[in-house]
Amino acid sequence: MVAQVYELADSYNGLSFSPYVILAQLFLLHKGIKFEGIPLTFSQVGPTINRLLPTVKFDNGDIIYDSLEIAKYLDSKYEQNPILSSTDPKVTQLVNEYLSINNLNHFKLIILEINANYDEINQKRWREVREKILGQKMEEFAGNQELAVKEYIQNIGDLAKVLETRDFLDGEKPAINDYTIISNVQNLKTIAPEVYKKVIENHPNPALLKWVNRVSDLFDGYLKNRKTL
Numbered sequence: 064m065v066a067q068v069y070e071l072a073d074s075y076n077g078l079s080f081s082p083y084v085i086l087a088q089l090f091l092l093h094k095g096i097k098f099e100g101i102p103l104t105f106s107q108v109g110p111t112i113n114r115l116l117p118t119v120k121f122d123n124g125d126i127i128y129d130s131l132e133i134a135k136y137l138d139s140k141y142e143q144n145p146i147l148s149s150t151d152p153k154v155t156q157l158v159n160e161y162l163s164i165n166n167l168n169h170f171k172l173i174i175l176e177i178n179a180n181y182d183e184i185n186q187k188r189w190r191e192v193r194e195k196i197l198g199q200k201m202e203e204f205a206g207n208q209e210l211a212v213k214e215y216i217q218n219i220g221d222l223a224k225v226l227e228t229r230d231f232l233d234g235e236k237p238a239i240n241d242y243t244i245i246s247n248v249q250n251l252k253t254i255a256p257e258v259y260k261k262v263i264e265n266h267p268n269p270a271l272l273k274w275v276n277r278v279s280d281l282f283d284g285y286l287k288n289r290k291t292l
Contacts, residue, residue: 066121067101068091068118070088071084071105078291079290082246105185105189115128117130134146149238155240169215172205172215174205180292216267219262227268256291256292
């Protein structure tokens, strides 16, 4: 079967950069399901599908959106090799804590990069929507980038420590926790490669980069070969 994945893309290079879309694509690959991407710019999302991204249309006609709902759907339809499994609840807690602490910081590092890769129409829409949510100018929100980089490196440190003694966050093979974190990392690599170098390639704990490379090699090197700036 071949699924269709509606994905958020830039205006110039066909870059699919949303971490939530990347996450859904990894879920599909985990289940051995082939897919094709349907890129949409920020201003095209509502008029085209009237849903959130990622949205996946399966060849049986089912349409599922939201990464977690996609994972639940896949696990219910294809029970072997479950996605929503973790051998270590402590790691799941660490991942959830990391996301709650670092998500805002992560967005500071990409918000202007995303804007720079949109055309004028999408830049205007991106700015209007984001500044309304943030209650301030994007430039003010982005703030001190050096500090944001420093905090990112510190925040991901506990997860890097876990990876010193195992191949994957979820144990012997990857599952929900690995895919969640690598999707965030791939988002940086795709739209903000210089930031990626600072916080991942140059992270003081080499276990982190080794894990990134290990996961990037999965599924015939899907993430390694995925288009970036």
